[in-house]
Amino acid sequence: xxxxxxxxxxxxxxxxxxxxxxxxxxxxxxxxxxxxxxxxxxxxxxxxxxxxxxxxxxxxxxxxxxxxxxxxxxxxxxxxxxxxxxxxxxxxxxxxxxxxxxxxxxxxxxxxxxxxxxxxxxxxxxxxxxxxxxxxxxxxxxxxxxxxxxxxxxxxxxxxxxxxxxxxxxxxxxxxxxxxxxxxxxxxxxxxxxxxxxxxxxxxxxxxxxxxxxxxxxxxxxxxxxxxxxxxxxxxxxxxxxxxxxxxxxxxxxxxxxxxxxxxxxxxxxxxxxxxxxxxxxxxxxxxxxxxxxxxxxxxxxxxxxxxxxxxxxxxxxxxxxxxxxxxxxxxxxxxxxxxxxxxxxxxxxxxxxxxxxxxxxxxxxxxxxxxxxxxxxxxxxxxxxxxxxxxxxxxxxxxxxxxxxxxxxxxxxxxxxxxxxxxxxxxxxxxxxxxxxxxxxxxxxxxxxxxxxxxxxxxxxxxxxxxxxxxxxxxxxxxxxxxxxxxxxxxxxxxxxxxxxx
Amino acid sequence: xxxxxxxxxxxxxxxxxxxxxxxxxxxxxxxxxxxxxxxxxxxxxxxxxxxxxxxxxxxxxxxxxxxxxxxxxxxxxxxxxxxxxxxxxxxxxxxxxxxxxxxxxxxxxxxxxxxxxxxxxxxxxxxxxxxxxxxxxxxxxxxxxxxxxxxxxxxxxxxxxxxxxxxxxxxxxxxxxxxxxxxxxxxxxxxxxxxxxxxxxxxxxxxxxxxxxxxxxxxxxxxxxxxxxxxxxxxxxxxxxxxxxxxxxxxxxxxxxxxxxxxxxxxxxxxxxxxxxxxxxxxxxxxxxxxxxxxxxxxxxxxxxxxxxxxxxx
Numbered sequence: 001x002x003x004x005x006x007x008x009x010x011x012x013x014x015x016x017x018x019x020x021x022x023x024x025x026x027x028x029x030x031x032x033x034x035x036x037x038x039x040x041x042x043x044x045x046x047x048x049x050x051x052x053x054x055x056x057x058x059x060x061x062x063x064x065x066x067x068x069x070x071x072x073x074x075x076x077x078x079x080x081x082x083x084x085x086x087x088x089x090x091x092x093x094x095x096x097x098x099x100x101x102x103x104x105x106x107x108x109x110x111x112x113x114x115x116x117x118x119x120x121x122x123x124x125x126x127x128x129x130x131x132x133x134x135x136x137x138x139x140x141x142x143x144x145x146x147x148x149x150x151x152x153x154x155x156x157x158x159x160x161x162x163x164x165x166x167x168x169x170x171x172x173x174x175x176x177x178x179x180x181x182x183x184x185x186x187x188x189x190x191x192x193x194x195x196x197x198x199x200x201x202x203x204x205x206x207x208x209x210x211x212x213x214x215x216x217x218x219x220x221x222x223x224x225x226x227x228x229x230x231x232x233x234x235x236x237x238x239x240x241x242x243x244x245x246x247x248x249x250x251x252x253x254x255x256x257x258x259x260x261x262x263x264x265x266x267x268x269x270x271x272x273x274x275x276x277x278x279x280x281x282x283x284x285x286x287x288x289x290x291x292x293x294x295x296x297x298x299x300x301x302x303x304x305x306x307x308x309x310x311x312x313x314x315x316x317x318x319x320x321x322x323x324x325x326x327x328x329x330x331x332x333x334x335x336x337x338x339x340x341x342x343x344x345x346x347x348x349x350x351x352x353x354x355x356x357x358x359x360x361x362x363x364x365x366x367x368x369x370x371x372x373x374x375x376x377x378x379x380x381x382x383x384x385x386x387x388x389x390x391x392x393x394x395x396x397x398x399x400x401x402x403x404x405x406x407x408x409x410x411x412x413x414x415x416x417x418x419x420x421x422x423x424x425x426x427x428x429x430x431x432x433x434x435x436x437x438x439x440x441x442x443x444x445x446x447x448x449x450x451x452x453x454x455x456x457x458x459x460x461x462x463x464x465x466x467x468x469x470x471x472x473x474x475x476x477x478x479x480x481x482x483x484x485x486x487x488x489x490x491x492x493x494x495x496x497x498x499x500x501x502x503x
Numbered sequence: 504x505x506x507x508x509x510x511x512x513x514x515x516x517x518x519x520x521x522x523x524x525x526x527x528x529x530x531x532x533x534x535x536x537x538x539x540x541x542x543x544x545x546x547x548x549x550x551x552x553x554x555x556x557x558x559x560x561x562x563x564x565x566x567x568x569x570x571x572x573x574x575x576x577x578x579x580x581x582x583x584x585x586x587x588x589x590x591x592x593x594x595x596x597x598x599x600x601x602x603x604x605x606x607x608x609x610x611x612x613x614x615x616x617x618x619x620x621x622x623x624x625x626x627x628x629x630x631x632x633x634x635x636x637x638x639x640x641x642x643x644x645x646x647x648x649x650x651x652x653x654x655x656x657x658x659x660x661x662x663x664x665x666x667x668x669x670x671x672x673x674x675x676x677x678x679x680x681x682x683x684x685x686x687x688x689x690x691x692x693x694x695x696x697x698x699x700x701x702x703x704x705x706x707x708x709x710x711x712x713x714x715x716x717x718x719x720x721x722x723x724x725x726x727x728x729x730x731x732x733x734x735x736x737x738x739x740x741x742x743x744x745x746x747x748x749x750x751x752x753x754x755x756x757x758x759x760x761x762x763x764x765x766x767x768x769x770x771x772x773x774x775x776x777x778x779x780x781x782x783x784x785x786x787x788x789x790x791x792x793x794x795x796x797x798x799x800x801x802x803x804x805x806x807x808x809x810x811x812x813x814x815x816x817x
Contacts, residue, residue, distance in 0.1 A: 081649070082606065091559050091584075091758075104651060109558075111686065113632065114585030115608075116558055117649040135684040135758075 073128055075143035078110070081117055087139050088112040090132045095145070099127045107145060110138060125149040189216040198222055269361035280420045284474040287418045288482045292493045294434050294464045300496050315466075316354070316408055317379040319431065322492040322499050324350040324370040327404065330485040332477065334403045336424040341475050344426075353402035353422065354382065355409075358389035364422055365394050366402035375500075406431060415467045426477055427485075432467035439463045507532070507731065510539035512720040514713050514728035517548040522579045522590065524733045525550060527744035529598050530582060531736065533653050538602045545716050546598040546657075547709060549590065552665075553577035554672050556587040557646060561685040561757050563677040568804070576672055580753050583657065585646030586688030589672050593663035593695065595708060599656050606654035608633050608647060615643075615660070618715040619708075623700045632689070635660075640694030662705055663697045683760030754778050754801040762800075764810055771810065775800045 081088065088110035095107055101121045110117050129146040132138050188205045190198070194217055198205050201222060208225045210217035266274060297318055304311055327334045327350055336345045353366035365385045367378060388394045405422050410433035417430040440460045468489075472482050492499045507515070515532070517525050525548045536544060553576055554566045562568060562578060565587040571578050590596065599611045612635055616627045627635050627642065635643040635658075645658035673690075697703045717725040733740070746752050755778025762773040771785040773795070780795050780803070791810065795803055 083608065111559060111584040114557075114583070114645055115647040115649060116582070116584035118651065120651045 073146050073148045074123060074125070076107075076122055076145050076147050078119065078138050078140050078142060078144040080140055081110075081112060081115070083112075083115070085112045085115075085140060087137050088117070090134055090136050090138050091116070092134065093130060095127050095130075097127050097130060101125060101127060101147065119144065121147070123147050123149055189214055190218075194219055194222065201226055269363070273362060276423065277420060280423050283421055283423065285418070285421060285471045286474045286477075286479065286482075287469055287471045288479060288486060289416050289467060289469045290486050290490065291465045291467050292490050293439070294466045294493060296494060296496050298434070298464045312383070313375075313379050315434070316406075317375045317382060318496065318499065319493065320352050320354070320367065320370055320378050320382070320406065321373075321375050322489055323352060323404065323406065323429075325492055325499060325502060326485055326488040328371065329488060330481060332481060333427040333472070333485055335426050335476070336403065337426060337473060337476055338424065344476055347403040349401075349403065351401050351403045353405040353425075354385065355405065355407035356386065356389045358394065359392035363389060363394060363399060364402060364405055365389065365398040366405075368401065405429070410434065410466065417469045419469060419471045421471060421473060426473040427482070428471050430469045430471075432469070434464050434466045436462050437465050439465065507729070507736070508536050510537040510542060510544075512542045512544075512717065512722045512727070514545045514547065514716055516709070516728065516730050517546065517733065518730055519733040520549060520551045520592070521733075522550040522553040522555060522577050523744050523747040524740070525596070526555075526579060526581055526747050527740040528731065528733055528736065529600075529655070529657070530743050531740045533600055533648075533650070533655050535739075536600065536653075538600070538653050540602050541605060542601070543605070543716075543720055544598075544600040545712070546600065547712070548596045548598075549592055549594060549705070550596070551577075552589075552591040552668065552672075553579055554587060554589055555579045555581050557585040557686055557688075558582055558756075559584065559686045559758055560587060560688070561681060561683055561760055562754065563762075564675055564681050564683070564685065565678075565688055566672055567674050567676055568801075569676070570674075571672060574672075578753060579747060580756065581646070583646035583648040583655070584686060586644060586686070587673060588644045588659050589664070589669040590659065591664050591668065593661070593665065593697075593705070595660040595662055595705060597658055597660065597712070601654060603649060603652055603654045606647070606649060606656065608645065608656050611656050612643075612645070612658070614715070614719045615658075615712070618711060619696070622711050623696070623703055625696065625699055634691070637694055637696070637699060639692065641691035642694055642696055660708070661693055661695045662703055662708055663695050666693060666695065669693065677762070680763050681760050682763065683758055685758040685760065750799075750801060751778070755799065762807070764807075773800075773807065 078088070089112070090108055091111045092109040093107075094109070095101055095105075101107065102124050103121055105121045107119045107121050110119060125147040127145055128148050131143050131145060138144060189210060189212070190205060195205065197219060198208070198217075203222055203225055205217060208217050208221050209215075211221050212218045294315065297315055300318075301313065301315065304313060331346050332344070334347050334350055336347055337343070338345075349368060350370040351366040351368045352370045353364040355362060355364045365388070367373070367381045367385070370378060373381065385394065385398060388398065402422065403425060405425060405428045407417075407419055407428070407430045409417060410431045413433055414430075415432040415435075417432070419428045419430040421428050438460050439462075440458050443458075468486070470482055470486060517528055519525055519528070528548075529546060532544065532546065538544075552574075554571060556562055556565050556579070558581065560580070562580075566578065568578070570576075588594075597615070601607075609629065612629045612633060616629055616635060619625055620627050625637060627637050630636055633645050634641050642661045643658045645656060647654065647656040673688075696708075713728050714725055717723075717727070757775070757778060759774070759776040762775060764771040764773075769786040771783065771791075773780055774782040774784075778799050778801065780798050780800055783792050783795055785791075794806070800807075
């Protein structure tokens with residue numbers, strides 16, 4: 001999960017946030033995909049920008065792009081056909097690789113049971129790849145064809161249908177001229193003959209302003225440059241921002257060399273994360289935070305270690321078991337909602353997921369049927385999953401079927417966070433670090449009310465406090481439910497004996 | 504004349520009983536009507552005896568071609584997908600035409616089921632394959648076509664069809680010989696609605712559907728239905744009709760298949776692609792190869808049949 005750190009306010013014990021649903025169009029096809037599914041698919045090196053929900057803004061500085069330099073190949077995905085259809089058979093292609101298509105031209109025909117659908121192009125461009133053969137099964141939401149866009153940036157003609165701004169990822173903007181800038185630009189346009197000539201004349205192409213199409217350097221440019229070499233270097237071209245009147249007191253910019261950007265396509269688990277996070281973002285979350293007094297558990301753990309020096313037990317198994325116990329009284333928090341939020345499934349088993357930073361990235365394997373396991377069994381399961389995670393060998397079964405999730409980010413650090421749900425679950429918790437703090441003792445009865453004015457004399461103790469930040473699906477879970485659950489969990493954690501006798 | 508292309512909630516009834524004309528009319532309307540969002544067009548039609556197969560089906564697998572020829576039962580291929588149906592005067596066809604966004608098969612079928620159940624005291628229900636069943640018998644066959652701007656869902660309603668003819672026509676003698684990836688029909692036992700309730704006729708069903716169609720679409724004007732005389736639109740529809748009638752469209756757009764003949768001597772495999780025989784495999788077929796390769800399968804079909812019997816008789 002993505003966790004954003006809110007500021008730690010020690011005085012604040014309960015905080016409730018309500019995140020407004022971000023105004024983004026919902027994904028057209030909902031897929032409750034587990035990370036493993038996306039691992040099995042062949043990944044393509046597509047620029048991040050061709051994901052449906054991204055909107056890139058361009059600043060006002062104009063620049064020209066040539067197709068050869070920054071031609072963007074867009075993966076045109078099979079749009080949702082409706083009726084809950086997930087896959088269709090490709091029956092006929094109306095195009096082949098190399099064909100030019102315009103927006104709304106027919107691309108292919110697909111058939112699902114009894115409906116034949118004609119898929120039309122969303123873009124103007126050239127067909128680069130067909131992802132399926134005739135009679136193959138195409139998956140809704142997956143790439144159908146790759147189209148090389150005609151223009152560098154595609155602006156959709158219609159307002160309604162599928163506005164996808166597929167802007168290419170620009171590693172370096174083409175330099176119009178800032179002669180102080182000595183970036184070695186690999187994207188200079190010049191024919192081999194011109195390059196040869198530049199070499200002979202010992203002119204660096206970086207220094208030359210191209211006057212041809214798209215800034216292409218021509219022979220004349222080289223010749224002009226040579227003759228102009230003795231003259232002061234050419235000034236920046238007109239569209240650049242206005243020059244600043246320099247006053248004598250301003251120090252000149254220190255000479256630095258810009259370090260090249262590193263570009264890499266988002267693949268594998270990261271790509272899956274992009275997808276799931278984007279999807280989860282459409283669900284209205286609210287966050288509820290609280291602090292649990294772990295002092296009793298700390299004591300318990302110390303005792304266990306004394307009794308058995310070899311035992312390796314952390315707090316997490318206790319917390320997991322406590323969650324399961326509390327869930328028995330609050331089953332709505334162990335539920336799944338479908339993508340349209342029309343049905344809620346109260347899941348029978350407590351399959352509690354634990355977010356892990358594994359060899360492959362962030363994964364959330366789950367422990368099945370926690371309600372039936374003892375704390376030791378939970379600890380062993382947790383250990384097993386961690387080992388597999390480290391080795392990158394978590395199975396599909398381990399990674400799917402989760403009903404409730406925990407993130408022990410506190411193991412690394414942090415206090416309060418705003419975790420993001422792992423769909424289709426409805427609740428998730430981010431556990432902060434256990435910190436020893438001075439906590440004033442509760443005023444127990446009225447007898448001490450007389451001394452209430454003398455606050456500096458109240459008694460205190462040092463306690464181990466762990467903050468917990470719960471996020472839940474506000475469409476089906478309300479604050480009160482979350483608060484009650486948290487209170488029950490708190491009670492169990494602060495009174496571990498209750499936890500043990502009720503197993 | 505152009506008022507036929509007006510949008511809105513309307514009912515059109517075709518006077519023609521020619522399957523090619525009606526399919527052409529359906530397509531012409533779909534492509535040219537100014538579809539208005541949240542409105543539906545209902546097209547009602549019936550055909551003289553014919554067999555209509557889905558866009559990507561194989562006629563030889565779906566029906567008895569020879570029988571159809573002998574009995575002069577038309578064979579047509581429609582533009583929508585799905586399986587093969589038999590039509591005759593006892594079978595009512597309905598097409599519901601809408602914008603792409605308003606396409607909803609279930610709603611269409613729900614309307615029909617509710618209407619018929621209420622009026623004729625039936626217990627029809629919709630299956631998850633979007634068929635209407637009465638007990639264990641199928642009474643409709645549906646198919647749809649979705650284009651960018653419009654979509655249509657058409658389905659048949661067995662009122663008083665000749666079920667014996669239906670079974671005979673759809674009985675294929677060749678399906679065991681053919682291997683292909685064409686869409687194959689999912690066969691079910693069928694029943695006429697009139698078998699359940701003898702008062703059901705084409706006329707009263709038509710009237711009932713028209714009236715309730717307007718109610719369903721919240722249209723007060725329940726007389727907004729027109730009969731279409733296809734001859735008036737012949738110019739506009741003739742190209743489509745010609746394509747539908749052509750042997751090219753009916754036979755040659757069949758997905759590639761292999762026709763296998765087995766006898767004591769050998770196994771002969773005939774590969775057909777785009778309707779043309781591209782290959783024959785077997786042990787000693789030199790003469791046959793010369794005769795058949797490059798020919799249109801449907802043209803030499805009778806001779807191919809002879810191959811079966813010739814060899815078998817030896």
